[in-house]
Amino acid sequence: MSKQRIIIIGGGFAGVFAGQAITRLLKLRRGNTDGYHVELINPTNYFVFQPLLPEVVSGTINAPDAVSPLRALLPGVHFRMAEVIDLDVAKQQITLLQGSRRIPQSLSYDQLILTPGQRTDTSHLPGFAEHSFTLRDLDDAHALRNHVLQCLEHADITQNPELKQRLLTFVVVGAGFSGVETIGELKEMVHRTLRYYPNIQSEEINMILVQRGDRILPELSPQLAAYAQTDLVQRGVDVRLNSSITKATAYAVFEDDGNRISTSTLVTTVGNGPVQLATSLPFETHRGRIVADIHLRVKGHKNIWTAGDVAAVPNATTEITPATAQFAVRQAQQLAHNLIAELQGKPLQHFDYTPKGSMASLGNYRGVAEVFGVRISGLAAWFLWRGFYIAMLPGFATRLRVALNWLLDYFVPRNSVQIRNKPAGSAAKRLYAAGDVLFRPGQIVDGLYILISGKLESRSSDGTFLRVIKPGDHCGERSIETHHVTVGTLSALEDSEVLVLKREDFELLYQSLPVLRQYFHSISDNTYPDELRSASRNESPLTEYLLEGQEK
Ligand SMILES: Cc1cc2nc3c(=O)[nH]c(=O)nc-3n(C[C@H](O)[C@H](O)[C@H](O)COP(=O)(O)OP(=O)(O)OC[C@H]3O[C@@H](n4cnc5c(N)ncnc54)[C@H](O)[C@@H]3O)c2cc1C
Numbered sequence: 001m002s003k004q005r006i007i008i009i010g011g012g013f014a015g016v017f018a019g020q021a022i023t024r025l026l027k028l029r030r031g032n033t034d035g036y037h038v039e040l041i042n043p044t045n046y047f048v049f050q051p052l053l054p055e056v057v058s059g060t061i062n063a064p065d066a067v068s069p070l071r072a073l074l075p076g077v078h079f080r081m082a083e084v085i086d087l088d089v090a091k092q093q094i095t096l097l098q099g100s101r102r103i104p105q106s107l108s109y110d111q112l113i114l115t116p117g118q119r120t121d122t123s124h125l126p127g128f129a130e131h132s133f134t135l136r137d138l139d140d141a142h143a144l145r146n147h148v149l150q151c152l153e154h155a156d157i158t159q160n161p162e163l164k165q166r167l168l169t170f171v172v173v174g175a176g177f178s179g180v181e182t183i184g185e186l187k188e189m190v191h192r193t194l195r196y197y198p199n200i201q202s203e204e205i206n207m208i209l210v211q212r213g214d215r216i217l218p219e220l221s222p223q224l225a226a227y228a229q230t231d232l233v234q235r236g237v238d239v240r241l242n243s244s245i246t247k248a249t250a251y252a253v254f255e256d257d258g259n260r261i262s263t264s265t266l267v268t269t270v271g272n273g274p275v276q277l278a279t280s281l282p283f284e285t286h287r288g289r290i291v292a293d294i295h296l297r298v299k300g301h302k303n304i305w306t307a308g309d310v311a312a313v314p315n316a317t318t319e320i321t322p323a324t325a326q327f328a329v330r331q332a333q334q335l336a337h338n339l340i341a342e343l344q345g346k347p348l349q350h351f352d353y354t355p356k357g358s359m360a361s362l363g364n365y366r367g368v369a370e371v372f373g374v375r376i377s378g379l380a381a382w383f384l385w386r387g388f389y390i391a392m393l394p395g396f397a398t399r400l401r402v403a404l405n406w407l408l409d410y411f412v413p414r415n416s417v418q419i420r421n422k423p424a425g426s427a428a429k430r431l432y433a434a435g436d437v438l439f440r441p442g443q444i445v446d447g448l449y450i451l452i453s454g455k456l457e458s459r460s461s462d463g464t465f466l467r468v469i470k471p472g473d474h475c476g477e478r479s480i481e482t483h484h485v486t487v488g489t490l491s492a493l494e495d496s497e498v499l500v501l502k503r504e505d506f507e508l509l510y511q512s513l514p515v516l517r518q519y520f521h522s523i524s525d526n527t528y529p530d531e532l533r534s535a536s537r538n539e540s541p542l543t544e545y546l547l548e549g550q551e552k
Helices: 014-027 050-058 140-157 161-169 177-196 222-234 323-343 377-390 398-411 479-481 504-510 514-527 532-539 541-550
Strands: 003-008 035-040 046-048 067-069 080-088 091-098 105-109 109-116 118-119 169-173 207-208 237-240 245-248 251-257 261-262 264-268 273-274 287-292 305-308 359-363 366-371 374-378 427-433 437-439 447-453 456-460 465-467 487-493 496-502
Touching: 014 035, 014 323, 050 140, 050 177, 105 237, 109 323, 140 161, 140 177, 140 264, 161 169, 161 261, 169 177, 169 261, 177 207, 177 264, 177 359, 222 237, 222 366, 222 374, 237 305, 305 323, 359 377, 366 377, 377 398, 427 465, 447 479, 447 504, 456 532, 479 504, 479 514, 496 504, 504 514
Parallel strands: 003 035, 003 109, 035 080, 109 305, 169 207, 169 264, 207 237
Antiparallel strands: 046 067, 080 091, 091 105, 118 273, 245 251, 251 261, 359 366, 366 374, 427 496, 437 487, 447 496, 456 465, 456 487
């Protein structure tokens, strides 16, 4: 008998806790999966503990301690590092991109769990995509931390007062949990590292928190939010309520009343939107989230389940649950229970959860919390917040490391090292030996290939010879232009040196320079037969996916 295939898309709070609960309920262990195949798919091989990201930025905890390897977290679950791009409900099949060449593959499922979370979508705000920092993954935390340290280094040596003011102005948009925790940690980080920057005075630092509503922390009671605001203001944070940032440029951001704030640092914690996959699925949505029923099934679908930030889940009343880790975890556990009950022909249970409380850290050993209706603030709330997260962290070793980091942070100065990653250039040379295949049919072209020396050969999918590519010739542009996978094979006839211009950078140039577009159009028209050109232009899930990514 073939195994029941349970596929989980997304390895965040909801996906990981669902996977763990399913293996627990089915008593699956590594190497022993009985009649079930449980598989989790995620684009990275680690789980991100997002609430700790502001602390990675400030250097309170080490970056590796805010993430955990998914394979270690999920014994009994098969892990696949890939990105799901499409779902065919009728065929019970998903399409994904995997491997370094991101080759499209199909995978069938009996039960599907959708937990891909949300992303920050600022596409409606001019300049945000180019000039704002977001905080969802480790890369984001690294980038923001390095940038802030870069601003301090630069501000310490510049003789230009206007530039100095811009470098020392930090703006955070959104005063929910993540915005408040981010500004609190930024403030603490800058404050504690200033001793190393003799030319910067603390009065020169501007920390601005911008909130569209009339209070910060709408998730908490007005009293605790007021406490948090007073605390931040007393520490020198400029809290601007009933305001929003409508535009960002390389040198400034603009409030909705037209006020210009000169800054090099804009962090956005607003604009939660659906991940690209969720926008393309044929399901009912509520404000971009997939509508679930009370049993955590996607509305109208018996074998597709959903939980976490991506899901609009009704909770007891018709209210939709908020996008928090607390809810993601509870939903995942309930979902796992219901899915197994469904497979075993048992009754399902409604999702109904009342949060026990909420808390936020304000930095500087202060916090606010509301637990079982009791409001706590200051140091006690800060301890409670830390204790809660220590308990939630996956694995004893991680808990111990984070606890030690927090303890040490109290006694030793902050680390102000700016760790630079070697920048990945737009263009890089690659060497291929005679006989090497650069592309096979069905692959995504990763860039424009320009031959420097040697000889390449292009053949169609049935092996028909198409052309020889000589030094100075290029290829790959047609697949990029049509957003399609390769339809032929490209191989090296001799040892060859190739310059590869990264796909995203080539696309930017292609879109911005009409003369380049004309050039490539004429080359395409003169080089390829009609049928090959039109074959590339056929729509496919991949074409739609890539095109969608383009428009955002
Ligand atoms: C800075 C910050 C601070 C926060 N603080 C708090 C807090 O104090 N308290 C609280 O309760 N909540 C907090 N949250 C919110 C909390 O982190 C989220 O609610 C929670 O992470 C949601 O879990 P999820 O599993 O739904 O999504 P995520 O944790 O975002 O995980 C989704 C996963 O799916 C993957 N994925 C996406 N698309 C695909 C695809 N096409 N194919 C395969 N995989 C895919 C993603 O890469 C990701 O790994 C905070 C969030 C942030 C960003």
